[in-house]
Every structure is written in C-alpha cells, then in structure tokens.
Amino acid sequence: MHILVFNCGSSSIKYRLFDMQDERIIMSGLIEKIGQPDASHTQNGKQCPIHAPDHASAMADLCDHILRNKHDIAAVGHRVVHGGETFKSAIRITPDIERTIEQLGAFAPLHNPHNLSGIRAAQKNFPKAVHVAVFDTAFHQTAPPHAYLYALPYAFYEQDHMRRYGFHGTSHRYVSQRAALLLGHPFTGITCHLGNGCSITAIQNGQSIDTSMGFTPLEGVPMGTRSGNTDPALVLNLARRFGIDETDQLLNRKSGLLGLSGLSNDLRALQHAAESGHQLAALSLDVFAYHIRKHIGAYLAVLGHADAIVFTGGIGENSIDMRSRILKNLDGLGIQLDPDRNTQHTGTEGFISTPTSPIKLLVIPTDEERLIARDTHQLILAM
Numbered sequence: 001m002h003i004l005v006f007n008c009g010s011s012s013i014k015y016r017l018f019d020m021q022d023e024r025i026i027m028s029g030l031i032e033k034i035g036q037p038d039a040s041h042t043q044n045g046k047q048c049p050i051h052a053p054d055h056a057s058a059m060a061d062l063c064d065h066i067l068r069n070k071h072d073i074a075a076v077g078h079r080v081v082h083g084g085e086t087f088k089s090a091i092r093i094t095p096d097i098e099r100t101i102e103q104l105g106a107f108a109p110l111h112n113p114h115n116l117s118g119i120r121a122a123q124k125n126f127p128k129a130v131h132v133a134v135f136d137t138a139f140h141q142t143a144p145p146h147a148y149l150y151a152l153p154y155a156f157y158e159q160d161h162m163r164r165y166g167f168h169g170t171s172h173r174y175v176s177q178r179a180a181l182l183l184g185h186p187f188t189g190i191t192c193h194l195g196n197g198c199s200i201t202a203i204q205n206g207q208s209i210d211t212s213m214g215f216t217p218l219e220g221v222p223m224g225t226r227s228g229n230t231d232p233a234l235v236l237n238l239a240r241r242f243g244i245d246e247t248d249q250l251l252n253r254k255s256g257l258l259g260l261s262g263l264s265n266d267l268r269a270l271q272h273a274a275e276s277g278h279q280l281a282a283l284s285l286d287v288f289a290y291h292i293r294k295h296i297g298a299y300l301a302v303l304g305h306a307d308a309i310v311f312t313g314g315i316g317e318n319s320i321d322m323r324s325r326i327l328k329n330l331d332g333l334g335i336q337l338d339p340d341r342n343t344q345h346t347g348t349e350g351f352i353s354t355p356t357s358p359i360k361l362l363v364i365p366t367d368e369e370r371l372i373a374r375d376t377h378q379l380i381l382a383m
C-alpha cells in the first residue's frame, strides 16, 4: 500500500511517499518559498525553480507530478499542528473534522490554516484516497491537569480552553518509540527536540506527562528566534511600549539565539562566531544550553526516575558541542556523557552515554513523516 505524507508550512510543502510493505520511501521532496518569485522544488537533492504563487497551485502541480509517477495512492496523511483537546490521536478527515481543524486555527493562526489549505488541495487532487490528520498536540493529551493548567482563574480554561497543549508531539512520540526499541522496554525518560523550535518532554511508560511548550510554541526553552519563558510582566511592559503586534514579532521572530546574539538563529553560525571571539554569540550558546539543562533537571524531578534522555532535531542530532554543554558535570544526577561516543554521532542513531551511566543518553534522528504514515496505515487497516 502506498501512503503519501504532506507537511504544509506557511511557505513550504514537505512530502514523502511510502510503500508500507517495508516502509520504504519511494519519493520525497520539498517545495519552498511558496508565494515568492524564487520558489523551488527539491527532489533527490536536486533543486529546480518553480512557479508557485500560492499553496493551491503548488499543491496542484506537485500532485500532478506525483500522479505521473505513482497512481495507486491509498491514503494521504497530513501533519496538523493544533488538535486542541478534541483530537487525542490520528483521525480520518471528514467535513466535520475539517471544520474543527478550521476552528482550532484560532489557537494556531500561523499553522492550522496552512495545514488546512494543504488538506483541501490534496483532497481535490486525490479524491479517492483516504485523508488522515495527525496532530502535533495529540501526544501530549495524556499530561495530567496539574501539568497542563496555568494558575489563572479556572474559567479561562473552562470557557476559553486556555491551557498548555505542547507541540512537536509526533517527533517526541517517534523518538520515544524508537528509544523503547533500543532499550528493550517501554520508555520512561526525557526527549529533547532541539531544532529551530525546541521542546523537552517528560515521558512515563511511553506517555507524555509534561512538555515545555504551552498554549503556543512560544513557551519553554529559548529557540532559534523565540524567547521561550519570560516573566509575563515583562511581556506586558513590552506590549505597553511597542504594541501587541510588535511584541508578538519581537518574542516569536526576533528573540532566542537570534535576539541574544544579534547575529543569527542558526546554531552552526553561532558556534563559528563564538570560536572567532564573538562574545554575544558565545553568551547566546550559554543561555541556550543552561535553560535546556535546567528543564532536564526539572523533568528528572517530575519523573522521579528516568531510563534515558534522547536528543533529536537539527541541533540535538548533530551538535556534539551543544550536547556536551547541556550534559556537562551531571554525574551527580546519574548522567554520564561519553565524550568519544558523543563525537561519533552526528545525525546517526546511537548511545552517547558511558556503558555504566545509570541514565542512558541517546541520539535518535526524528522522522515525523514516517510516524504520520504509520498512523495513517493503522487507521486504514482498522477501517
């Protein structure tokens, strides 16, 4: 059975076509800069310029291209960022489900509308396929109220659904399932998704019990351009001075590594700059590592016991230096990084802890699209 997976962002469409017999990827690619004159389509490492004025036309051309190569697509799995409290697992998309995803756009205005336009365009081009939504928030729906509630008047939760939702759920679920296989038992521990967006999750027996992102992906540790946690009064102060929209931009797009360093949101660029003596680049790396380390400490207390800590995402999978900054001198907590093993894993799966470390350390490249394909496949088999 062939299953196609779409991940539609604000200006990009990532796609993968799987043969579910052996989960082999038979086609994959990325369309970027939709709506811009330099839009491009990268497939098999080759980038070609394309005309993509909007999502619908990019999707129509892409589906055409896919259909020319493969006709028998049984199902399409779609990444949807916000599933609110309604969606706790993957679901077949019906007109009712589509409406709910649209309503949830109020919580994720930068994401759900793009996810939805991808769904609509794909439905048009693959009318016979079953379409399935897989939500970033779903994995965290097992968190208990004491973890997901803010200490605000309860009515804001009851009436306005203001609570912590958490994101990157498909990535945290994928790497925790993979870790369970490598460890040989259900996963209890911490998963660190460190990319442009960053989140840390506490997982007990395979279930998320807390995660660092909250009502929006702005909460938690510092990220490429997002501030992560700040004092809410500081946000009020900024909003009074600059207005709501400017403050929104400031916290979401001009903060984090970029804001602190004044240089870049890209960790590699900051590491190079720090090595050449750029002090704010060095400081931004210190702040980033410190907050992640602090979150790991908090989740060790939340869990009471952890078998392993997993690193994933562009930074978690690749940065030897950032992993060692985060994990330095944690022997007292039962965490022993093996410096040699650490250097052996850039983008490859494996253990990076010493053989005797009470808490194992793992690098696991994430694969959200594969998990979306699996969820979609399982739904079809159960139909």
Ligand code: ADP
Residues within 6 Å of the ligand: 194, 195, 196, 197, 224, 265, 266, 267, 268, 269, 313, 314, 315, 318, 319, 320, 346
């Ligand atoms: P996104 O959240 O946009 O998917 P990624 O998961 O690709 O982002 O992560 C992007 C981050 O990963 C960037 O900060 C980039 O510098 C960092 N990164 C990628 N490769 C490496 C590497 N080899 N060493 C250090 N950092 C890396």
